[in-house]
Amino acid sequence: MTVSTRTPSAPVAPSRSRLRPLGLDEVAIRGGFWGDRQEVNGRATLAHIAGWLEREGWLGNFDLAASGRLPEGRRGREFSDSEVYKYLEAVAWEIGRRGDDAELEERFRSVVARVAAAQEPDGYLNTRFGRPGQDPRWANLEWGHELYCLGHLFQAAVARVRTRPDADDGLFDIARRAADLVCKVFGDDGIQSICGHAEIEIGLVELARATGDERYLRQAQLFVERHGTGVLPDIEFGRSYYQDDIPVREADVLRGHAVRANYLAAGAVDLAVETADEGLLDALERQWTNTIARRTYVTGGQGSHHQDEAFGDDFELPPDRAYSETCAGVASVMFSWRMLLAKGDARYADLIERTLFNVVATSPSAEGTAFYYANTLHQRRPGEHADPDEVSPRASSSLRAPWFEVACCPPNVARTFASLAGYVATADADGVQLHQYAPASIRTTLDDGREIALEVETAYPAEGSVRVRVLTDAAEPWTLSLRVPAWAESAKLVVRRNGEELVQTWEAEPGTVSCSKAFSAGDVVELEFPIVPRFTSPDPRIDAVRGCLVVERGPEVFALESIDLVEAGIGATDVADIVLDASMPPREVDGRVLVAVRERHPEIASWPYGDETGMGSTAASVQEVALVPYHEWAERGPSTMRVWIPAT
Numbered sequence: 001m002t003v004s005t006r007t008p009s010a011p012v013a014p015s016r017s018r019l020r021p022l023g024l025d026e027v028a029i030r031g032g033f034w035g036d037r038q039e040v041n042g043r044a045t046l047a048h049i050a051g052w053l054e055r056e057g058w059l060g061n062f063d064l065a066a067s068g069r070l071p072e073g074r075r076g077r078e079f080s081d082s083e084v085y086k087y088l089e090a091v092a093w094e095i096g097r098r099g100d101d102a103e104l105e106e107r108f109r110s111v112v113a114r115v116a117a118a119q120e121p122d123g124y125l126n127t128r129f130g131r132p133g134q135d136p137r138w139a140n141l142e143w144g145h146e147l148y149c150l151g152h153l154f155q156a157a158v159a160r161v162r163t164r165p166d167a168d169d170g171l172f173d174i175a176r177r178a179a180d181l182v183c184k185v186f187g188d189d190g191i192q193s194i195c196g197h198a199e200i201e202i203g204l205v206e207l208a209r210a211t212g213d214e215r216y217l218r219q220a221q222l223f224v225e226r227h228g229t230g231v232l233p234d235i236e237f238g239r240s241y242y243q244d245d246i247p248v249r250e251a252d253v254l255r256g257h258a259v260r261a262n263y264l265a266a267g268a269v270d271l272a273v274e275t276a277d278e279g280l281l282d283a284l285e286r287q288w289t290n291t292i293a294r295r296t297y298v299t300g301g302q303g304s305h306h307q308d309e310a311f312g313d314d315f316e317l318p319p320d321r322a323y324s325e326t327c328a329g330v331a332s333v334m335f336s337w338r339m340l341l342a343k344g345d346a347r348y349a350d351l352i353e354r355t356l357f358n359v360v361a362t363s364p365s366a367e368g369t370a371f372y373y374a375n376t377l378h379q380r381r382p383g384e385h386a387d388p389d390e391v392s393p394r395a396s397s398s399l400r401a402p403w404f405e406v407a408c409c410p411p412n413v414a415r416t417f418a419s420l421a422g423y424v425a426t427a428d429a430d431g432v433q434l435h436q437y438a439p440a441s442i443r444t445t446l447d448d449g450r451e452i453a454l455e456v457e458t459a460y461p462a463e464g465s466v467r468v469r470v471l472t473d474a475a476e477p478w479t480l481s482l483r484v485p486a487w488a489e490s491a492k493l494v495v496r497r498n499g500e501e502l503v504q505t506w507e508a509e510p511g512t513v514s515c516s517k518a519f520s521a522g523d524v525v526e527l528e529f530p531i532v533p534r535f536t537s538p539d540p541r542i543d544a545v546r547g548c549l550v551v552e553r554g555p556e557v558f559a560l561e562s563i564d565l566v567e568a569g570i571g572a573t574d575v576a577d578i579v580l581d582a583s584m585p586p587r588e589v590d591g592r593v594l595v596a597v598r599e600r601h602p603e604i605a606s607w608p609y610g611d612e613t614g615m616g617s618t619a620a621s622v623q624e625v626a627l628v629p630y631h632e633w634a635e636r637g638p639s640t641m642r643v644w645i646p647a648t
């Protein structure tokens with residue numbers, strides 16, 4: 001492992017790792033697919049979240065705590081404090097992304113002041129526990145989420161200190177006082193237990209990285225190592241629900257609650273990297289590999305049980321019951337990003353891309369003010385518009401909802417989008433690596449002092465062409481590496497100087513293509529890979545989609561919506577009555593992806609089993625219908641929808 005001496009302005013800042021993340025002060029996304037989403041996030045989503053936190057009283061809980069009026073009037077679930085912290089984290093990254101913004105800065109400080117006022121003299125901070133009339137502190141570790149909330153507080157504080165190191169708002173001190181208390185209460189000689197919802201592990205390691213205080217790292221280690229030793233009670237979902245069934249270094253696959261599982265894995269990678277624990281890192285690599293091979297939807301979504309928001313068995317991936325919580329997508333990106341930094345393997349960046357485009361980008365509406373919590377792959381009923389003024393009680397809404405009783409997802413999307421530039425590129429001793437493609441400006445200094453500036457131009461994912469313009473001269477060669485996505489059938493790398501081709505490389509294998517040169521300012525490195533729509537088949541062990549195909553184009557998964565059947569003049573108005581003609585490959589016309597389909601006329605039978613000929617007929621005529629990128633589905637109103645389409 002290489003040792004890096006600089007702290008990036010990024011969510012994850014390993015003190016040593018294979019790759020060093022480039023932070024928000026080194027990478028800026030300039031428009032395009034992700035830049036547009038960052039803009040909507042900053043303009044609309046953050047204000048939307050702040051409005052609901054106020055309206056639901058979750059911010060007000062801190063005021064009640066400060067004025068000694070709790071428990072009377074406290075509102076929201078036991079973990080509502082965490083949404084305030086995730087909002088703070090999102091705003092901290094947004095301030096870092098935008099540069100100076102007095103109004104946003106003022107909003108940030110006003111929320112921090114309200115949080116600060118609620119902190120107890122010994123550092124304890126939670127509006128739900130510990131006061132007369134409330135449950136005592138740490139009395140309900142399995143469901144209470146006290147440590148979980150603090151983990152989010154720590155991440156917010158770290159985001160702040162990495163984007164505004166000189167800020168005097170006090171958030172970092174609030175976090176440190178709370179962390180000191182946690183170390184005292186849960187340390188080697190303290191309560192030998194864990195939080196039912198992993199998250200504090202990530203926060204503690206990052207706080208250790210930001211302060212150099214080894215106690216926080218040790219505490220994270222204790223929490224990670226205690227998982228799987230049966231310290232929490234057995235519950236109706238089993239101890240696997242909170243990963244207290246098998247020690248982290250012995251597990252083969254992620255299981256239980258999908259967000260908890262991924263947060264724990266992410267924190268464990270952080271710990272493994274900081275403590276150079278190769279055995280632990282190997283265990284996490286194994287878990288990542290098996291989870292992707294057997295327990296992940298084609299969208300990158302994870303979690304196929306609604307009841308406990310959990311992973312199912314291997315290959316248990318029903319599209320119509322997909323839970324695929326938005327937060328599980330965010331958490332999976334966090335796990336994969338940490339593995340990428342530790343190992344440098346392009347497959348982690350591939351999954352990040354898949355999950356960002358097809359889970360995280362699916363959640364928010366185009367306006368950024370309504371969200372999916374669960375992300376089904378098959379909507380059987382058109383559903384109804386959510387009232388923009390009402391809290392949705394259900395995670396599985398058929399159309400995006402403005403807010404939820406459990407509102408973990410909206411601020412999770414917000415903090416991810418605000419910090420997205422921190423997931424685009426990395427550096428090592430030898431050069432720069434591009435992992436995600438977006439129009440971007442990149443400027444960094446290698447460990448030996450060499451400065452590198454790049455301008456990335458691309459219309460990705462509409463087009464599979466990435467142009468990297470080098471803006472700096474180099475006396476010595478350095479290496480620019482670009483990811484060739486796993487789905488790309490071929491890729492071509494060309495280096496041009498004054499219009500002349502210097503290097504041309506064909507890379508048939510997905511992975512990484514690299515070019516080492518003493519680049520001159522003005523050199524252009526072009527990576528091209530074809531992006532055309534394609535059919536994708538499922539492993540036959542995924543019983544629920546056997547006989548179906550999905551259409552993908554580049555990193556995007558596509559969906560069939562009933563509204564497009566009407567548009568195409570097809571008699572059937574429900575996606576249930578459509579089969580795909582697999583003999584005709586999907587094609588692209590004027591930017592729209594079209595597939596050939598036939599109508600099915602099912603019989604209304606009194607018993608839906610029996611001789612196949614009695615189940616209805618399929619029309620002989622073939623018609624074409626347009627699909628939409630899955631992340632755009634339900635933007636035009638109620639529709640039935642399916643990602644996996646039965647094929648003939």
Ligand SMILES: [Zn+2]
Binds near residue numbers: 327328373409412
């Ligand atoms: Zn969530």
